[in-house]
Structure formats: C-alpha cells, structure tokens
Amino acid sequence: MQAAIRRPQDLFPSTLFSVEAGASNGDEALLHPLERALVERAVSKRRHEFAAGRVYAHRALTRLQVAPGPILSDRHGCPLWPSGTLGSISHTEGCAISVAATSGRVTAVGVDVDRRSNAFSHSVLRHVCREEELRWISGLPGMLVPMYGLLLFSIKEAIYKCVYAATGERLGFGDASVVLDLSQGLFSARLLREVGEEGRDRLVGRVGCNEDYVFSGLWWPSSGPSAFPHSPLRHSDVLRNATAHERRLRP
Numbered sequence: 001m002q003a004a005i006r007r008p009q010d011l012f013p014s015t016l017f018s019v020e021a022g023a024s025n026g027d028e029a030l031l032h033p034l035e036r037a038l039v040e041r042a043v044s045k046r047r048h049e050f051a052a053g054r055v056y057a058h059r060a061l062t063r064l065q066v067a068p069g070p071i072l073s074d075r076h077g078c079p080l081w082p083s084g085t086l087g088s089i090s091h092t093e094g095c096a097i098s099v100a101a102t103s104g105r106v107t108a109v110g111v112d113v114d115r116r117s118n119a120f121s122h123s124v125l126r127h128v129c130r131e132e133e134l135r136w137i138s139g140l141p142g143m144l145v146p147m148y149g150l151l152l153f154s155i156k157e158a159i160y161k162c163v164y165a166a167t168g169e170r171l172g173f174g175d176a177s178v179v180l181d182l183s184q185g186l187f188s189a190r191l192l193r194e195v196g197e198e199g200r201d202r203l204v205g206r207v208g209c210n211e212d213y214v215f216s217g218l219w220w221p222s223s224g225p226s227a228f229p230h231s232p233l234r235h236s237d238v239l240r241n242a243t244a245h246e247r248r249l250r251p
C-alpha cells in the first residue's frame, strides 16, 4: 500500500508548526546543563536519543524566533516548553522528531515515530488494540497485520502525548478507538473517556510510513471540535481501500 505521507516532517502543516527531524544520535554537549542533568544517570542510548530530541526541539523553537532556554520535563515525562510555546518529541533507534508551535491556534500537539522492525506479537497487539480494532486488523490481508498493529500503537502514543499536554489526563490504550487510512494519510479517533471540555471526544490526525518507520501526529486546536474538515473515517471504508490497494499489488 502506498502511504500518502512518507516523511515524519510531513505530518504537520508548516503554517502552524516548526518541525525538525533526523538521526537520533544527539550531541549531549549541545544540551543545557539542566537538561543534561535529567539524563545523567541514564544509559548512553537513552542519553543520545534524549539529546537528539532536545536539540531538534531547540532548532524548531529557534525557527519560531523563541529565545533559547532549557526544556525540562514534568513528573510524568512531558516536556515543559518555554512560555508561549508548545510541542512534542519522539525518538526511536535511528530517528528523532520534534515539533513546536507558538500558543494561540493550537493548545497541544503529539507526535510519535516507531521502527517498523519493532513488529508486535499477537499478545502485545491484544494489549494495544480494542476488540473492534482487532477485528478490523484481522480482516486485513495477512502481510499488513503487523504493520497496522504498529500504526495503531504509534497513533495511540501520539494521542496520549497530545491529550496529556492539553488536559493532564493519562489515557490507557483502551481509551481511544482508532481508524486509519494510510492511502489518505489520516486517522480519526474516538475518546471513550471524558477529557477536557465537552465535544472533544473526536480527534483527527495524520499517519504515514516509509520503508523503515511508521509515524503519526495530531494537534488539539484551541477552539472548535476539530481543525480538520474531514468526517471521521469508518472501518468498513478503510478496509475496502486497503483491500483494493492490496489486490492491485498482487501479480
């Protein structure tokens, strides 16, 4: 299946966000001493990925003309962005991404990137997916199942970050029911737990993949139910799209 979004940078519109992405081996020397202190006891892989995320975050903020300063973390690990800004960070082996924006039209953002080689076993899939998601996934052509499991996982991680940053609520995997369509680069999610204001139970975001990674992102607009004009995706439509694509790929 050809994904509409092939680079994590393309998850976010440049009119709203400043995005920096690249290798996940960051230079610790570029960190603020207070940032370095957050990971001083961590293993080197963690320190390098943390450094990459922070260095990209600083670059993203510089492009927004925000004065440099340390990005520390709250007690649940959420980055604390400089006053008047917001953002999100994700890193995995080989790839890190940071997205930042000035507050105003957006309240919070969430991003996630995962390596495609981290495919899930069935027991992990059962932990990540709700019943309806599992039913949908198991109706997909077999070769797509591991990747779609990982895509759902990535989307739920991005949702977790965005919702936490917007409301302070920590969602579980069962708290969001997700539908995705890679050929449109879109996902929609229904939150099954009340968070934030009324009418915020529908989220829409973007999702993509390339040969090595899957990635997803969404944001929480400052007002109105959604920043996107699209209606929510339906499992039945998406299944039809995925199956049609798959048929075309067969010899």
Ligand SMILES: CC(C)(COP(=O)(O)OP(=O)(O)OC[C@H]1O[C@@H](n2cnc3c(N)ncnc32)[C@H](O)[C@@H]1OP(=O)(O)O)[C@@H](O)C(=O)NCCC(=O)NCCS
Pocket: 049, 050, 053, 073, 076, 077, 078, 079, 088, 089, 090, 091, 092, 111, 112, 113, 156, 157, 159, 160, 161, 162, 164, 165, 171, 172, 173, 174, 175, 176
């Ligand atoms: C926190 C969590 C989302 C991190 O995801 P991950 O795939 O392990 O790692 P990623 O590299 O993608 O993201 C790590 C970054 O997320 C950010 N982050 C951590 N906790 C966060 C939070 N509560 N809110 C927002 N962002 C957070 C941090 O910037 C962190 O990087 P840093 O420590 O270097 O600053 C994940 O470990 C977790 O606890 N998930 C909870 C369960 C869940 O996802 N439920 C789904 C609900 S629908």
